[in-house]
Amino acid sequence: MQRRTVLQSLLASALGVHLQAHAALPAVEVYKTPTCGCCHLWVEHLRANGFTVRAHDVDDTTGYREKFGVPQALGSCHTGVVGGYALEGHVPAREIKRLLAERPPIKGLAVPAMVAGSPGMEGPRSDPYDVLAFRADGRTTVYQHYNGNAK
Numbered sequence: 001m002q003r004r005t006v007l008q009s010l011l012a013s014a015l016g017v018h019l020q021a022h023a024a025l026p027a028v029e030v031y032k033t034p035t036c037g038c039c040h041l042w043v044e045h046l047r048a049n050g051f052t053v054r055a056h057d058v059d060d061t062t063g064y065r066e067k068f069g070v071p072q073a074l075g076s077c078h079t080g081v082v083g084g085y086a087l088e089g090h091v092p093a094r095e096i097k098r099l100l101a102e103r104p105p106i107k108g109l110a111v112p113a114m115v116a117g118s119p120g121m122e123g124p125r126s127d128p129y130d131v132l133a134f135r136a137d138g139r140t141t142v143y144q145h146y147n148g149n150a151k
Contacts, residue, residue, distance in 0.1 A: 026100070027052040028087070031064040032078035039078040042090055042120030049093030051082075071138045074110040085109065090118035095131045095144050106133045109143055117148045125149070 028046055032039035034057035043053050058064065064079040065072065068086035076089030083100050086108030099109055110132045111118050117126025126148040133143040 025051050025097070026083045027054055028080050028082040028096070030055045030078055030080040031058050031061050032056070033058065033061065036077050038090070038114060038120040040120075041122070042078065045119040046093050046096070049097075051093065051096070069107045069136055070110065071134060071140075073138075074112045074132065074134060074140070076110070076112055077114060081108075089113070090115065090120045091131055092119050092144075092146075098144075104133065105135075107136050109133055110140075118146070 028051050030039070030043055030046075030053055032043075032055060039055075043055050046053050061077070061079050062072075062075075065075055065086075065088065068079060068081055070079060070086050070088045074088050078089070080087035080091075082096060083103075085099055085106070087096065088108065088110035090111045091109045095109060111129060112132070114121055115127050115129040116123060118129055128148040129146050130142045131144040131146070132140040134140045
């Protein structure tokens, strides 16, 4: 009986630490059109990875890209902000967590276009793609490369 109580306490402590780690992530504000299915799937990807997401349905995301300093050339179907950084397109939660941990001197991250296999665009095909870091002056660098399963 005593061993069971100790194990339950350990499990509760472990779950508490796990929940605290998720609670420590800042909320992501997402601006998307109401009819975009892949935007909804990207929001679900973020939630499944511990983020709180406040999704806002808007008629046009162009103004939000401008507001948050996302170069139009990097445009995709949704724009987000988290921790002072802009997010454009299907950026993986893993890279957002890395961004928030490292806090590089950039404006944000983008996955331009709608790449098959990126979060929210999963399916039978997964193309290679780059997560781009962009600066306020519009310059970009590759933040992370994903190989995909393209042949």
